Amino acid sequence: MSETGRAALFFGPGKDMTITEFPVPDPEPGAMVVRVTRANICGSDLHIWRGDGWLGAMAREDGRIIGHEMTGVIHSMGDGVVTDWAGQPLAEGDRVVYQYFAPCGKCRSCLRGMTEACSTSFKVLQGKPSVFPHFRGAYADYFYVTPQMAVFKVPDQVTDTMVAGVNCALAQVVMGLDRVNVTMGDTVVIQGAGGLGLYATAVAKERGAEKVIVIDALADRLELARLMGADEIIDMSEVTSMNDRLTRVKELTGGWGADVVCELVGRAAAISEGLPMLGLGGRYLEIGTFYPGSSLELDPGLLVMKNIRIEAVAAYDANSLQQAVCFLDRHVHDLPLDQVVVDYPLEAINDAFADQDAGKVTRASLVMT
Ligand SMILES: [Zn+2]
Ligand SMILES: [Zn+2]
Numbered sequence: 001m002s003e004t005g006r007a008a009l010f011f012g013p014g015k016d017m018t019i020t021e022f023p024v025p026d027p028e029p030g031a032m033v034v035r036v037t038r039a040n041i042c043g044s045d046l047h048i049w050r051g052d053g054w055l056g057a058m059a060r061e062d063g064r065i066i067g068h069e070m071t072g073v074i075h076s077m078g079d080g081v082v083t084d085w086a087g088q089p090l091a092e093g094d095r096v097v098y099q100y101f102a103p104c105g106k107c108r109s110c111l112r113g114m115t116e117a118c119s120t121s122f123k124v125l126q127g128k129p130s131v132f133p134h135f136r137g138a139y140a141d142y143f144y145v146t147p148q149m150a151v152f153k154v155p156d157q158v159t160d161t162m163v164a165g166v167n168c169a170l171a172q173v174v175m176g177l178d179r180v181n182v183t184m185g186d187t188v189v190i191q192g193a194g195g196l197g198l199y200a201t202a203v204a205k206e207r208g209a210e211k212v213i214v215i216d217a218l219a220d221r222l223e224l225a226r227l228m229g230a231d232e233i234i235d236m237s238e239v240t241s242m243n244d245r246l247t248r249v250k251e252l253t254g255g256w257g258a259d260v261v262c263e264l265v266g267r268a269a270a271i272s273e274g275l276p277m278l279g280l281g282g283r284y285l286e287i288g289t290f291y292p293g294s295s296l297e298l299d300p301g302l303l304v305m306k307n308i309r310i311e312a313v314a315a316y317d318a319n320s321l322q323q324a325v326c327f328l329d330r331h332v333h334d335l336p337l338d339q340v341v342v343d344y345p346l347e348a349i350n351d352a353f354a355d356q357d358a359g360k361v362t363r364a365s366l367v368m369t
Contacts, residue, residue, distance in 0.1 A: 005035075005141030006368075008349045009063030009129060013051030016350050020063070022134035027078035030147030031133075034096060038164045039070035039138035040341060041356050041364045043194065043266060044290060049353050053293030065129055067138030067366070068100040069168040071160050075142060085150045085318055095154040097166050097325060100138065101125065101315060102148035116175060116315040121148075139349055141368050150318035155329040162328055162337045164365065169195040170203075170324040172287060173264075175316035177203050180260050180283040180309070184208030189249055189258045190230070191274050192265035192288060193221035195339075195363070198228050200262055202335055203327065205229035209260075213252055215245065227336045242273050249277045258282060268294040278308055286312040341365035 004021040011017070027033050048055045048066055058064065074094050083089055084096065102124040103115035110118050124146060125136050133144035145151055154163050173196055182188055188209045190197045193216035204212050205228075214225040217236035225233060232252050239245050249258060257279025263270050266288040275284055275298070303310075328337055342361040344352040352364035 005135065006346060007065045007129060007135060007137070007140035008067075008346060008366075010049070010059070010066045010139075011061070011063050012059030013049065013056055015059075017139075017353075018063075019347060019349075020129070022129060022140075024075070024142055025133040025135070025144055027076055027081075027133075027144070028147070029079040030081060031078040032081055032090075032145045032151070033075045033133075033135070034072040034098065034143045034145055035075040036070050036072040036138060036141060036143050036368050037095075038072075038160045038368070039067045039366045040164050040339075041067070041352060041366075042069045042165075042168050044168075045069075046353070046357055047291060050357070053291040055291055060128075063129055064126075065135065065137030065140050067140075068125075069165055070100070070138035070143065071095065071097050071154065071163045071166075072143060078147075084153045086152055086322055088153045090151075090153065095160070095163075096151050097154055097163055097321065098143075098145050098151040099149040099316075099318065099321060100143075100167055102146045103317075105148060115317045116313065116320075118315075121315065124148075139346065139366055141346075150321050152322055152325050154325065157332050158325070158328045159338060161339050161341055161365070162332070163325070164341075165195060165199075165339055166324045166328060167321060170199045170327065171316040171321040172196065172313065173200045173203055174324045174327065175320035176200070176262065176285050176287050176311070176313040177207060177260075178320070179311045179313055180262075180285045182207045182209055182260055185210050186259040187211045187253045187256075187279075188213070189261040189274065189277050190214045190225070191261065191263050191270050192216060193218070193225045194264065194266075196264035196287060197221075197262075198224055200264055201225050201228040201230050202331065204260075206327070211252065213249060213258070224336060229335075245273065246276055253279065256280075260285065262287065264288045266290070268296040272296050272298070275303070275308065278306065281307045282309075284308060284310045286310060287314075290314060339363055343367045345369065 103118040
């Protein structure tokens, strides 16, 4: 009998996931099979699990393997796989990170160099789990890395807990801050000190931001934001009115307003609050509210009068993933990058989701052994 691996199948919001075995695929030329070592539950996985917005439609009767934030070791390589995307030699057993989506390289976006806006890159996640290559999501013993997915070797000193979030939040933030071109001397407001916001704080400082102001309501997150390099924090549990927070941002930016504001909360209301924090010529980065279905009131005249630019970023390109890995390698010793995670075995995936949803744990992590 051929080798098999476990996968947790998701059937829809409110339904228990069940563990099923599938055959471990043989990789096609250019592809590889990774043995997943660790897969985190990200905020977007929770949205899918709850069926928020249009995400309820992601459920399949025959199940789906969800999860995307992960790392692992190479189990097998298809013909022609010799190096990672940075030219480093690869061998079975090497620790790697990779895109979980597959930019086609041929659509209008890809041809114009915007692989993060590929029209088909997420299709790879949608196939039936019973059909080759079976392993299309993180909550499983294996993950099938297609030839289109960028792969990078993980430096030895970067631990699995540091790197598991790199193919989601960190690469996303690297791409986003590049898009709004955070640069030397900028004042930057980070709305939300979750995974995205904490990484954004550190990346903005490294890009030369003069002052990074982080807004959140939770004391422990704000403390972490300080350790990640925040110059100022605004505690929403103390500064409870939106107007007072706006006034505080104005004070902290010499009366001008911020050069860049980043929405990393995941609520449309944060955008209504964040846009007025921008000064003339400011840039707004939208990443947090990633699924359609919400709305906000907006005064377009204010945007025009102030020459505001808005950038929204979903996914990321291969370069951003590589830069994210390099960023971790540079900051292993001076930033608290080892995410605080609570480990669960794959069999306990339903408890892991329930516990993270109830706020009992900040970040649950499935460990495959
Ligand atoms: Zn494409
Ligand atoms: Zn994620």
